[in-house]
Amino acid sequence: MRRNAQQNSAPSVALSGRVSVDLATISNNVRALRALTPAPHFMAVVKGNAYGHGLVEVAEAALAAGADWLGTAQLTEALALRRAGITAPVLSWLYLATASSEIIREAVENDVDMSLGSPAQLDVVAGIARTLGRPAAVHLELDSGLSRGGARVEDWPDLVAAARDAELEGTLTVRGIWTHLAWADVPAHPGNAAAVDAFGEAVRQAREGGLEPELRHVSSSANILDRPEFAFDMVRAGLAIYGLAPADHLDPADFGLRPALTVTAPVVLVKKVPAGTGVSYEHQAITHEARYLGLIPLGYADGIPKGISGRSIVQLGGRRVPVIGKVCMDQFMVDLGPEACGVSVGDTAVLFGDPDTGAASADEWGSAIGSHGDEIINRIAPRLPRAYECPDYQDPEVSVPHAV
Numbered sequence: 001m002r003r004n005a006q007q008n009s010a011p012s013v014a015l016s017g018r019v020s021v022d023l024a025t026i027s028n029n030v031r032a033l034r035a036l037t038p039a040p041h042f043m044a045v046v047k048g049n050a051y052g053h054g055l056v057e058v059a060e061a062a063l064a065a066g067a068d069w070l071g072t073a074q075l076t077e078a079l080a081l082r083r084a085g086i087t088a089p090v091l092s093w094l095y096l097a098t099a100s101s102e103i104i105r106e107a108v109e110n111d112v113d114m115s116l117g118s119p120a121q122l123d124v125v126a127g128i129a130r131t132l133g134r135p136a137a138v139h140l141e142l143d144s145g146l147s148r149g150g151a152r153v154e155d156w157p158d159l160v161a162a163a164r165d166a167e168l169e170g171t172l173t174v175r176g177i178w179t180h181l182a183w184a185d186v187p188a189h190p191g192n193a194a195a196v197d198a199f200g201e202a203v204r205q206a207r208e209g210g211l212e213p214e215l216r217h218v219s220s221s222a223n224i225l226d227r228p229e230f231a232f233d234m235v236r237a238g239l240a241i242y243g244l245a246p247a248d249h250l251d252p253a254d255f256g257l258r259p260a261l262t263v264t265a266p267v268v269l270v271k272k273v274p275a276g277t278g279v280s281y282e283h284q285a286i287t288h289e290a291r292y293l294g295l296i297p298l299g300y301a302d303g304i305p306k307g308i309s310g311r312s313i314v315q316l317g318g319r320r321v322p323v324i325g326k327v328c329m330d331q332f333m334v335d336l337g338p339e340a341c342g343v344s345v346g347d348t349a350v351l352f353g354d355p356d357t358g359a360a361s362a363d364e365w366g367s368a369i370g371s372h373g374d375e376i377i378n379r380i381a382p383r384l385p386r387a388y389e390c391p392d393y394q395d396p397e398v399s400v401p402h403a404v
Contacts, residue, residue, distance in 0.1 A: 280325025
């Protein structure tokens with residue numbers, strides 16, 4: 001009997017997947033993007049555990065490669081960077097001002113810049129800064145059409161006036177003004193030009209109101225690649241530093257960018273099933289001839305989307321094989337074909353990684369489920385261990401000074 005037809009898994013095989021992060025690739029991507037933008041300052045966005053890649057590890061690699069700012073969504077992420085000894089400037093833009101006084105206090109004490117989008121937010125932050133006897137550094141956010149965070153155009157004068165009063169009181173320092181474009185991934189959309197015009201007017205009003213922001217920032221990854229004229233004083237690179245496409249029309253490889261994250265898992269079982277065998281729940285897949293199936297110990301609890309069923313997207317034994325049947329919570333099956341072609345228990349299946357190796361990319365996985373690569377990489381569960389390939393330049397003694 002062939003070894004790959006055995007149904008007993010080898011005891012040495014770990015029943016887990018693995019997330020490998022190439023920090024040298026992260027650094028190369030940062031350098032490539034830095035070279036593409038005329039902006040004097042470069043923010044590496046590390047929100048969401050650095051898009052699943054590892055918050056502190058990616059932050060350190062990005063800073064060493066030329067980033068001089070870091071961006072997070074949550075204040076807890078920004079404070080985790082500080083606790084790790086990272087002193088570079090950090091902007092955090094999402095928090096509940098009415099219920100987070102202690103964490104806001106800690107952010108001010110640790111020199112974390114915060115975004116303000118309303119006078120109510122401003123009052124809370126300024127009040128906490130007042131009790132500390134030191135100003136909080138803030139960036140005022142304009143809602144230029146996304147209808148998400150930030151002050152709408154008609155509310156902007158009130159926010160500017162409140163910020164100026166707080167500066168005069170000594171409770172705030174307005175370091176920046178920023179916005180996020182609703183049509184960033186569609187470069188020719190007229191909404192982009194309209195939003196940038198509105199942003200320019202907002203900056204003008206702020207300066208007329210007595211504010212002197214050092215940083216104006218609009219561009220996210222897509223704009224860095226296709227609208228360099230939106231650079232202003234700083235760009236915010238998120239998806240692109242991880243080597244993923246920030247828009248459908250952009251191929252990261254065209255800009256020298258490569259994916260930095262690879263997800264693999266061992267084959268824990270190989271077995272032959274006859275024709276007419278139902279596979280997985282509800283038998284949504286039925287074999288039409290005798291087939292070999294391989295069992296992969298990852299499932300939707302690990303971030304594997306159910307919509308990937310039927311796609312030839314897993315690299316195994318030097319070829320792409322399809323996912324067969326419904327993805328389960330902790331496992332899924334792949335169709336190895338009428339011959340297992342040498343695939344054995346313990347062999348490594350590559351779910352996604354660098355396309356240069358023949359693997360599917362996270363962008364390809366995203367497209368397969370009608371989404372994008374950023375959803376795929378952010379779904380990968382914390383229970384999967386991360387392993388880091390560290391670039392040679394990393395130096396624990398490196399100190400990154402404040403950018404402004």
